[in-house]
Amino acid sequence: MARFVPLPQAVAENLNNGDSVAFEGFTHLIPTAAAHEAIRQGFRDLTLIRMTPDVVYDQMIGMGLARKLIFSYAGNPGVGLLRRLRDAVENGFPHKLEIEEHSHAAMANAYEAGAAGLPCAIFRGYRGAELARVNPNIKFIECPFTGESLAAVPALKPDVVFIHAQKADRKGNVLVEGIVGIQKEAVLAAKRAVVTVEEVVDDFSDLHPNLTILPHWTVTDIAVVPGGAHPSYTHGYYARDNAEYLKWDKIAADRDLFRDWMQKNVLDATPEDFAGRVEKLRDA
Amino acid sequence: MMSKPEFTPNEMMTIAASRALKNDDVCFVGIGAPSAACNIARLTHAPDITLIYESGTIGTAPDVLPLSIGDGELCDTALTTVPVPEMFRYWLQGGRITIGFLGAAQIDKYGNINTTVIGDYDSPRTRLPGGGGAPEIATSSQEVYITLAQSKRGMVEKIDFYTSFGHGDGGDHRERLGIDTKGPTLLVTDLAIWKPDPVTKEFTVVSLHPGVTRDQVQETCGWTVTFADGVEETPPPTELELATLRDLKARTEAAHKTA
Numbered sequence: 001m002a003r004f005v006p007l008p009q010a011v012a013e014n015l016n017n018g019d020s021v022a023f024e025g026f027t028h029l030i031p032t033a034a035a036h037e038a039i040r041q042g043f044r045d046l047t048l049i050r051m052t053p054d055v056v057y058d059q060m061i062g063m064g065l066a067r068k069l070i071f072s073y074a075g076n077p078g079v080g081l082l083r084r085l086r087d088a089v090e091n092g093f094p095h096k097l098e099i100e101e102h103s104h105a106a107m108a109n110a111y112e113a114g115a116a117g118l119p120c121a122i123f124r125g126y127r128g129a130e131l132a133r134v135n136p137n138i139k140f141i142e143c144p145f146t147g148e149s150l151a152a153v154p155a156l157k158p159d160v161v162f163i164h165a166q167k168a169d170r171k172g173n174v175l176v177e178g179i180v181g182i183q184k185e186a187v188l189a190a191k192r193a194v195v196t197v198e199e200v201v202d203d204f205s206d207l208h209p210n211l212t213i214l215p216h217w218t219v220t221d222i223a224v225v226p227g228g229a230h231p232s233y234t235h236g237y238y239a240r241d242n243a244e245y246l247k248w249d250k251i252a253a254d255r256d257l258f259r260d261w262m263q264k265n266v267l268d269a270t271p272e273d274f275a276g277r278v279e280k281l282r283d284a
Numbered sequence: 285m286m287s288k289p290e291f292t293p294n295e296m297m298t299i300a301a302s303r304a305l306k307n308d309d310v311c312f313v314g315i316g317a318p319s320a321a322c323n324i325a326r327l328t329h330a331p332d333i334t335l336i337y338e339s340g341t342i343g344t345a346p347d348v349l350p351l352s353i354g355d356g357e358l359c360d361t362a363l364t365t366v367p368v369p370e371m372f373r374y375w376l377q378g379g380r381i382t383i384g385f386l387g388a389a390q391i392d393k394y395g396n397i398n399t400t401v402i403g404d405y406d407s408p409r410t411r412l413p414g415g416g417g418a419p420e421i422a423t424s425s426q427e428v429y430i431t432l433a434q435s436k437r438g439m440v441e442k443i444d445f446y447t448s449f450g451h452g453d454g455g456d457h458r459e460r461l462g463i464d465t466k467g468p469t470l471l472v473t474d475l476a477i478w479k480p481d482p483v484t485k486e487f488t489v490v491s492l493h494p495g496v497t498r499d500q501v502q503e504t505c506g507w508t509v510t511f512a513d514g515v516e517e518t519p520p521p522t523e524l525e526l527a528t529l530r531d532l533k534a535r536t537e538a539a540h541k542t543a
Contacts, residue, residue, distance in 0.1 A: 026340075077315075134405050
């Protein structure tokens, strides 16, 4: 049964230094508030996992939380490159970052294998792709029935996964809708799962029967954080803050500007600040 | 030409690329230039085309171009939205995609694409975003179209990293690797339309956009350009194509400013 707890407690009691952790979200529903809380609590040596590390991973890497990054596309969506990540990879600032790089198909299959309790994922991929040369976790096996060469990657089984979702009911069942991404697989693949939600409702009895629901017994802790995905969006609640993504490109380009921005907007801020950030983006 | 053409090279690129798409195509859309071309096709000659973005949106019909592959607009206007693993396993790997439409940071004459690093992988000069969906889009789509604006930095003799496999070293390289899809069959730039030579698989200029010279194509390309016998001139944009593209861009700009 999921516990309802404040976000600082959920992060403190589920994340440890050295953990492998995914803050998942595929452009939609990015758990920014949870990641900011992890930054405030100053975790170290994390293996950060995510298909699409974007602004919030740029922030965690720039603040020195990450020892390793497992990913398939590291960019500021629609804007360009991640400048704190580049500084880490190209210049070792603030320290060296180990990277394990995959394709989206590989990461998606690897989470699914994790959720399915398998040791590895098998798929038709990486044909002719050079990532197979530089990443020792990409191997090829022969299909025992047809002889076809297929790619294999280890299952992803993070110590803890953080996601953001629309709502929970009083029991702690969680609804995710819109672009559902990889979140269900990530939650089911992880040892512990923390969900931030926009709101809590009495029950889900009036919902469509095929919606993506995570039963309360698959979730460790739930924290209510309205606006918690900003500058990403929550379908049905508020729109994506595209201007913030555009602004980030300039902030992240400069080490001092970055540090000042993080001090003001993350280190000196609280989970409650997110509600105000999405006020102007709420659906009419 | 009777008068100076009243369109930009980029507009010509988007419109020429859009014309290659058919009404019954199922197109996996890359962000950026491909996204504009695919939506112009949908808004002009191919109203029933199925556009798929890797965020899981199938049959999407956005009113404005998305800034990212996961904008809410894509989900709101889609026939259905599926989880990301399903997108890559059933729809792409399952062979349902007729056209994978990709952009590129760096491309060679065989349509191999680099979006990973400039320089050495372990100590890169520039760390680019990486492959995302492209390595498998390039090999599991029935065909691949590529679009990018020409530059010597972008079109190079040898790419720094083989993110997405095109025709490799040319010839039958795909078949030798057991890849049973056609790979890159079309390259549309701001200056020309290119198709692979049937035997060598080297991209060859088959059509120059109006007013473009062979020298201009060569000056902005890092490899020695081969021109097909009987190079044609790309028909200029029609009024409808141009108006549709400009309306879409204007709507997009307005939407992203206020959002």
